[in-house]
Amino acid sequence: MVDNYYSDMEKFEAKFFSMALKLGRMENINYILYVTENLGIVRRNSIKRLKEKLILASTQTERLNNLTMKGFKCVSLPPFVFSRQELVKIAMASAITSGFLKPGHKVLCIVSRKANELVDSVILRSVGEGIDENVSYEFLKNTNIPAQLMEIMLELAVQIGFQGYEGINIGTIFVIGDTDNVMAKSKQIVLNPFQGYSEQDRNLYNPEFRQAIRAFTMLDGAFVVREDGVVLSAGRYLETSDIDIKVPLGLGSRHSAAAAITKMTQSVAIVVSETSGAVRIFKDGQMHLEIQSKNRLI
Numbered sequence: 594m595v596d597n598y599y600s601d602m603e604k605f606e607a608k609f610f611s612m613a614l615k616l617g618r619m620e621n622i623n624y625i626l627y628v629t630e631n632l633g634i635v636r637r638n639s640i641k642r643l644k645e646k647l648i649l650a651s652t653q654t655e656r657l658n659n660l661t662m663k664g665f666k667c668v669s670l671p672p673f674v675f676s677r678q679e680l681v682k683i684a685m686a687s688a689i690t691s692g693f694l695k696p697g698h699k700v701l702c703i704v705s706r707k708a709n710e711l712v713d714s715v716i717l718r719s720v721g722e723g724i725d726e727n728v729s730y731e732f733l734k735n736t737n738i739p740a741q742l743m744e745i746m747l748e749l750a751v752q753i754g755f756q757g758y759e760g761i762n763i764g765t766i767f768v769i770g771d772t773d774n775v776m777a778k779s780k781q782i783v784l785n786p787f788q789g790y791s792e793q794d795r796n797l798y799n800p801e802f803r804q805a806i807r808a809f810t811m812l813d814g815a816f817v818v819r820e821d822g823v824v825l826s827a828g829r830y831l832e833t834s835d836i837d838i839k840v841p842l843g844l845g846s847r848h849s850a851a852a853a854i855t856k857m858t859q860s861v862a863i864v865v866s867e868t869s870g871a872v873r874i875f876k877d878g879q880m881h882l883e884i885q886s887k888n889r890l891i
Contacts, residue, residue, distance in 0.1 A: 610711040613703050614639055617646065623698040624648055628670070628684045629705045629712075632656050635665065648693050650684035666693050671741060671822070673798045677704050677714050679745075685718060686744040690733070696721040732874065732881040737820045738770045738861055742797065746818070747872065749803055750863050751884060754870030758807050764867025766815035766851050771859040772825055775817050778857055782814050783828035797822040810865075815850070833857065838878055851875045 617625035625643060627634075628650045634640055640647065648666045651657055657667040668687035675683065681702045688694045697720060704714040733740060746767055757763045768775050786809050787795045797803060797818065806824070809816075814828040833853030840848045844866075851862035856878030864873045874882040 606711050606713075610703075611639070613701070613712055613715045614643065616715070617643065617701045617703070621699055622646075622701045624688075624694060624700050626650060626681070626684055626688060626700050626702045628680050628702065630707065631705055631710060632660065634711065635660060648684075648688050650680075650687065666691075668693070671798045673796075673800070675800065677716070679800070680704055681716055681718065682744050682748070683741045685720070686740040689720065690740040694720045732861065732876045736770050736859060736861060736876075739820070742769070742818075742820070742822050743861075745797055745803070745822070746863055747874075747884070749797070749806070750865050750872045753807060753810055754865045754872050757870075758810060761811075762867050762870070763810045763865065764847055765810040765865050766831070766847060767818055767863040768815050768829075768831070768851070768854055769818045769861050769863070770820050772817055772819050774858040775831075775854060775860050776825065776829075778833070778854065779815065779817070779829040779831045781826065781828060782830045783812055785826045785828065786812070787824055787826060792823045795824045797824060815854075815862075836878075841880065844873075848873065848875070848880075852878050852880070 616622065625646055626648045630651055630653065632649065632651055632653055635649070644665060648668065649657065649660060650668045650670055652670045652672045654669050657669055661667045668684060668691055670680070670683060670687070681704060684702070685694065685700065694700060700718045700720065702716040702718055703712050704716065705712045733743060746769065750767065753763055753765065793799065795802060809827045812828045814830050816827045817825045817829055819825055831850040831854045833850050836853040836856055838849050838852045838856060840852050848864050851864045852875045854860060855862050855875045862875045864875065866873070869885070872884040873880055
């Protein structure tokens with residue numbers, strides 16, 4: 594009985610995968626983004642025939658490098674456990690910065706989360722829709738900040754702006770990258786809540802940590818985030834009073850501090866507005882992106 598069940602499931606999985614590939618062949622689909630740990634699948638003729646249309650996303654960097662040398666389009670994923678929706682967003686962000694995907698492209702995303710599975714989800718996405726409507730990641734040029742991390746942090750910032758914390762509106766700053774200089778140009782104004790924790794436990798790629806970090810947005814000061822997603826500190830005062838910065842009218846000291854630190858360093862700052870919940874990104878002392886919080890809960 595059990596053997597028959599697994600046999601039937603394998604047959605269903607194979608048929609589902611075949612139908613997903615058939616959908617991907619349609620003319621109005623620009624690319625198939627296959628998010629998988631089952632990279633052995635590329636040996637199938639059905640995959641080889643879609644080589645020009647296929648983008649592979651996986652955590653297996655070495656195998657991806659070998660496939661890239663064979664002419665496949667590949668993007669690497671961070672080695673954390675994500676939901677299917679998060680996997681798709683992170684893989685798409687990587688494919689955008691790699692130059693494979695452009696605004697307006699229709700992408701059929703095929704997802705399998707386990708190495709022994711062909712596929713368990715199919716998602717249709719258009720590049721430029723949803724939260725990343727105006728996000729081109731062009732502002733990340735000349736930084737070491739991966740688009741994958743920026744996608745995760747934007748999602749987190751929008752959630753903070755939309756939901757607040759326990760019924761309270763919250764404003765905060767995340768400063769990402771060039772952390773040696775950022776730490777040198779800031780000071781601790783409260784005890785660092787992340788002192789003594791392992792880098793794995795305080796990495797923003799870790800979904801469990803992202804849930805926990807919202808409690809620390811109640812602290813005064815900024816978060817300092819390394820390019821690999823590790824949060825070095827919270828509660829940092831950004832010492833930027835001597836920098837002449839102009840921000841749009843109506844934006845206060847938090848935005849001015851974010852603009853100033855990005856002018857003094859090679860960092861990128863994400864600001865969540867306490868009053869409106871809007872999320873704004875600063876680099877080189879200038880605002881590069883604004884996402885307004887719609888239908889705010891509080």
